[in-house]
Amino acid sequence: MIIRSLLDTDLYKFTMMQVVLHQYPAAQVEYRFRCRTPGIDLVPLVGRLRDEIDALCTLRFTDSELDYLRGLRFIDSDFVDFLGLFQLNAKYVTVRPSDTAQGEIDLVISGPWLHTILFEVPLLAIINELYFASAHPTIDLGEGRARLHDKIARLRDTPGYERVRVADYGTRRRFSRDWHEEALGIMQAGWGSQLAGTSNVWFAMRQGLVPIGSMAHEYLQAFQSLGPRLRDSQTAALEAWAREYRGDLGIALSDVYGMDAFLRDFDMYFCKLFDGARHDSGDPFDWGDRMLAHYEANRVDPRTKTLVFSDGLTIPRVMELYKHFEGRCHLSFGVGTNLTNDMGPMPLNIVIKMTRCNGQPVAKLSDSPGKSMCDDPDYIAYLRRVFDLPAAA
Known part of the structure; x- marks a missing residue:
């Protein structure tokens, strides 16, 4: 089991999740995975990844973890009470080999934002660890x-x-x-x-x-x-x-x-x-x-x-x-x-990005080529017009 605590994630997941609980608890979202590193075959990892997702979804916050969160000045008590009842649910995640790109996987997270926001970081950490354990098992x-x-x-x-x-x-x-x-x-x-x-x-x-x-x-x-x-x-x-x-x-x-x-x-x-x-x-x-x-x-x-x-x-x-x-x-x-991850082998450039919210496409218009991610090119063009931005090169 790679992830052993629901706290094994980035702080901003909790700070954003608190806003979601208090202001947008009914929002529905979709996230998609992408490996930006060319030539990486992740398909052999699919079975083990599913097992790790199932294991992740057995975790609950412990009393000591909840006490720690309660001690952070910006975390509200009612949010910690909610986390005391919280558990990730594997029904919101699908993962399978891609039908269109050899070696790639289709990983989609879809469901209530409040109940899916904590998937991203541990799933990326799991994929990394599975990949390097498989590709470089004897690394020094x-x-x-x-x-x-x-x-x-x-x-x-x-x-x-x-x-x-x-x-x-x-x-x-x-x-x-x-x-x-x-x-x-x-x-x-x-x-x-x-x-x-x-x-x-x-x-x-x-x-x-x-x-x-x-x-x-x-x-x-x-x-x-x-x-x-x-x-x-x-x-x-x-x-x-x-x-x-x-x-x-x-x-x-x-x-x-x-x-x-x-x-x-x-x-x-x-x-x-x-x-x-x-x-x-x-x-x-x-x-x-x-x-x-x-x-x-x-x-x-x-x-x-x-x-x-x-x-x-x-x-x-x-x-x-x-x-x-x-x-x-x-x-x-x-x-x-x-x-x-500076161990010798090239690190993976992998991301999980939100692509939809409440059934509508959402996107980031990055200042760096290749960082934008959206499944609707017409929406990207519309977004650029609304924000008076030049068309992508």
């Missing part, structure tokens, strides 16, 4: 340890970078659960206070780390169906977040419709209300410079705001970004695959 963990120690030493021992703080964002693409836990222990020992925390709630609880996260793309995508009108969906999502958290968890995700559309919606009110913004596609230097200029144009001191970088980061990239933005704002760095 010593290589991964050596690479991780080199990263730690580079950041820790280079003068001028003592104040850089890095968070682990690597649950969904980790090599394995056991390696993830060991890697976090190595990071704690090597980085000390330079390890800001982890997105993984289970390991945060077990290892005394700070759990980190706010919102993900699915949250803003859903508002394409939930919002008052499509053009106002991004604003509606941010307003709903503010109603729920009243200024807490104030990092806004900026790339669901691209940076131009985000800046049009992120007006002076949101600039002052939210603590900062997170980058997850496109050029991070350009994004950060534009974000800081936007704060200044809205009479907000950028030095009081936080820029969070989380798009495919490596430690050298973290250091480049820190050098560029240091002193101009607060900085946060979320590093995922490079910390939890």
Whole structure:
């Protein structure tokens, strides 16, 4: 059994789930899986994946886990009471070999948002672990340890970078659960206070780390169906977040419709209300410079705001970004695959994305080619027109 706790997921799944419970408990959604790495045959894993899904659906939150969640300042007591009754249900997940693409699998999650939102991260972690256990059964963990120690030493021992703080964002693409836990222990020992925390709630609880996260793309995508009108969906999502958290968890995700559309919606009110913004596609230097200029144009001191970088980061990239933005704002760095799956073999680039909400297509219009995912090209074209964005190249 790969997943042993329902807390073995990213914090933002719980923060979004609380909004769903309180404001949109009847929403119906669909998610789909995609492997972006070419030439990967996942079909032999289908049987074992189904077994792991069945095992995942036997899990319940323990009393100690519920007590831990109840102790987080932004988690409401009624939400924890709901989680005390919660259990994932395998009837919402279908997985089978693809009929159209050899070696690929069709994995679809469909059902109430409230009851399906916690599937994504553990399913991705399961697929990763099954794949690497099958494709690289005799891998030497010593290589991964050596690479991780080199990263730690580079950041820790280079003068001028003592104040850089890095968070682990690597649950969904980790090599394995056991390696993830060991890697976090190595990071704690090597980085000390330079390890800001982890997105993984289970390991945060077990290892005394700070759990980190706010919102993900699915949250803003859903508002394409939930919002008052499509053009106002991004604003509606941010307003709903503010109603729920009243200024807490104030990092806004900026790339669901691209940076131009985000800046049009992120007006002076949101600039002052939210603590900062997170980058997850496109050029991070350009994004950060534009974000800081936007704060200044809205009479907000950028030095009081936080820029969070989380798009495919490596430690050298973290250091480049820190050098560029240091002193101009607060900085946060979320590093995922490079910390939890740099073992020698090429990591998988796999995702599970929301594709429909309440029977309507939803999509992300990414600033990075290949990151968008939608099963309706006509809807993508319509979305671009509504947000006054150029047609995809």
